[in-house]
Amino acid sequence: MWQRFSLYDVRVIGHYLGVLALFSSLALLVPFVTALACGEWEPASRYLLTIGIAVIVGSGLRFLRIDPGRLNRQQALAVTGFAWIALAFIATVPLHLSGHYASYLDALFDGVSGLTTTGASLVQDLDHLSNADNMWRFMMHLLGGLGLIVVALSFGLFGRGASALYASEGRSEHVVPNVVQTTRLIAKIAMVITFIATIVLTGLCVFMGMEPLRAFLHALWIAISGFMTGGFAPMSQSIMYYHSFPIELLLMLLMLLGSINFVLHSEVWKGRVAVFFRDLETRTMVLWLGVMACVIAASLSASAEFSDLPAMLRRGLFMVVSAFSTTGFQNITSNQMTTVLSSGAFLVIAVLMAVGGSGGSTTGGIKFRRIGIIMKSVVAAIKEALAPDSARVVVSYNHVGRRVLAPDVVKEAMMVFILYVVTYAIGALVGIAHGYEATQAIFESVAMASSGGLSSGLISPGMPPTLELFYILQMWAGRLEFVTLLALVVEIVVSLNPRRLVQRS
Structure with a gap:
């Protein structure tokens, strides 16, 4: 049976949220320092204000400290679920004050989009956004791509709550036995790949004629966005702005690397290429x-x-990689997606976003592991139907070692698969109810729930607030892969109903 949040639970959850709020103030130092280095005094004041807000909120929540012990699963799910909401509101403050958003809701949309690595944006006049604001947009991708909890754990935060929080963010696999060491290795792999890509991209941008500082910043930003499969770009034309086939090739490689499970990255890191x-x-x-x-x-x-x-390889292949990795980079315009692409190609891009990349990667969507397991379960069902009654059918698969296909694994894969499909369908119906064409509504719904970020044009300033709120909910639900969100909602409903009989499991 479900159990209510007690006062003790609320204080423990508040304590950990306070730790995360204080940690976010450290992340906000990056755009603040960028503003100072570039002489952007107005953005610097906004980020200093936001740092102050994060410190005040975090310190206030830390007053709830009661020497929390080891987190249970219920508390960990609540901390993770609320963390994505609370940090999105903090992250939105400097964006809203920048004057580049029509409303606070538009800025919140971008804050959620950045942290969930969706990459859809409602920013206005992006080409003249300050370096500090751009830096913050890509810092959100970095935090969200690796996972808020993973980044915090890599700094040694949370202590005895580490294991429960790691699992609550939809991660069940360890690169190494220790959770903190696992998160640090994940962060190290990401930093090494991003660093190398930034150096190469800086050289390409300088060769194109950019001044060194601007070339470095653009290289850093698109390297982060590419590997974190985020989709934000520093210019309104996305990757089309660069008109560079070498940059597109390197970004395709980055998106592919970002789509691979970090466990498999670690195996290659250790020289076990055959396992991959x-x-x-x-x-x-x-x-x-x-x-x-x-x-x-x-x-x-x-x-x-x-x-x-040549056009098919350059534009078509890039869009395939961008869609399946749920990055959202574009080397064609949104208008071309709906008018030049055939309906079949348009549908393929939506299906690619719906599935996404590997589990334990920076991508969104259903994930290849679940699709592979579902296909294996179909094979098992066929074998069982053809086998004699006395035979025992065993189906196995490789995933960092040989594993037997267990019923609970198939059940989890099917459950998440169904939840994604239902969410895609509901989002499409919401879009249709707002007067949009069915194909565009389906495409946009898939892009939001899968963190795909590609847009057929529905995502724009001035879109209906109710649809915008629903898309924010979709991004949040998709990033938490539903289980954390649903468990959190049930716990809140139970806690708000004191008449319900509650038993501790």
């Missing part, structure tokens, strides 16, 4: 991308603008 190629996720990814690339190539060949091979 035998893994269920890797094989599912290769098969899935091969099939979908052929389908979209056949669909694009009917379009005059994409019928030649």
Whole structure:
């Protein structure tokens, strides 16, 4: 049975949220220092104000400290669920005060989009946004891509609550046995890849004619956004702004790397390359991308603008990688997506976003591991139907070692799969109810719930506030992969109903 939040639970949850709020003040120092270095005094004052708010909120919540012991699963789910909400509101403050958003709700949309690595944006006049504000947008991608809890744990926060919080963010696999060491290795891998990509991209931007400081900042930002599969770009034209095939190639590589499970990254890091190629996720990814690339190539060949091979490889392949990695980078305009792309290619991009990349990566969506497990369960069902009654059918798969397909694993994969599909459908119906075409409403719903970020044009300043609020909820639910969100909602409902009989499990 469900158990209510007691006063003790509320104080423990508040304590940990206070720790995260104080930690966010450290992250806010990055855009503050950027503003000072670039002589942007007005943005510097906004970030100093936001740092003060984060410190006050965090310190106030820390007064609830009661020497919390080891977190139970209920408390950990609540901390994780509320953390994404609370930090989104803090992150929104400097964006709203920048004057580049029509309303606070638009700024909140971008704050949630940044932290969930969705990448859809309602910012106005992006091309003239300050360096500090741009830095904060990509810092949100960095925090959200790695996971708020993972980043905090890598700094040694939370102590005895580490294991429960790590699991509550939808992560069940450890790179190394210790949770803190696992998060630090994840952070180290991400920093090394981002650092190398930034150096190469800086060189490419300088070669294009950018001044060194601007080249470095742009390189850093798109490197973070690419590997974290975020989708924010420093210019309104997204990746089209650079008109550089080498930059697009490098970003495709970054998006592919960001789509791979960090556990598999660690195996390659340790020299166990064979484990990577035998893994269920890797094989599912290769098969899935091969099939979908052929389908979209056949669909694009009917379009005059994409019928030649170079255009198909440059634009079509880039959009395939951007969609399946749920990044949201574009090298074609939103108008071209709805008018030049065929309906088949448009649908393929939506399906790619819906599935997403590997579990334990920076991507959103259903994930390859679940798709692979569901397919394995279909194979198991066929084998059982064909086998003699006395035979015992065992289906196994590789995922960092040989594993037997267990009923509870199949159940979890099917449950999350169904929740995503239902959410995609509900979001599409909400879009249709607001007067938009069905295909665009479906596309946008999938992009929001899967953290895909690509937009057919519905996401824009002035969109209906009710639809905007629903998309914010979709981004939040998709990032938490529903289980944390649903558990949190049930706990709140139970706690607000004192008449209900509650038993402790």
